Amino acid sequence: MLTVQKLLSAKQDRSIWAVRPDQMVIEALELMASQNIGAVMVMDGDAMLGIFTERDYTRKGIIQGRKAKSTPVTEVMTPVVHPVSLDMDIETCMMLMVQHHTRYLPVVEEDKMIGLLSVGDIVNGMILEQDHRIKFLEQYIAGA
DSSP: OOBHHHHHHHOSOOOOOEEOTTSBHHHHHHHHHHHTOSEEEEEETTEEEEEEEHHHIIIIIITTTOOTTTOBGGGTSBOOOOOBOTTOBHHHHHHHHHHHTOSEEEEEETTEEEEEEEHHHHHHHHHHHHHHHHHHHHHHHHTO
């Protein structure tokens, strides 16, 4: 079973992009655009306050008439995040994502965020795991 630790170790970019709670939405959007990412954590030092995603901006920003230059991230972020630990398996992560309708899971070790997994990371991990199972079964059937 593929764990969060193995999946996180295999990621090429393990950067954690974050904004402070007092920053404006436009600053978060500029960071997301420059890094080609769909979400940033909202952090006060090491404390996770929430996550700000493209979906947050669309649903709580644009549609409600808020202006990106004058709206603090805290007004539109998702305050509840669902952290995962390094020893969790990716199937449990996928169940969490489905259950909580989220596309991102912060990875936490000893109360400190050490990474962020996206739904794409989890799906890629599940595909990789399926490939390994198929190869194992093919070798088993072939008598190798």
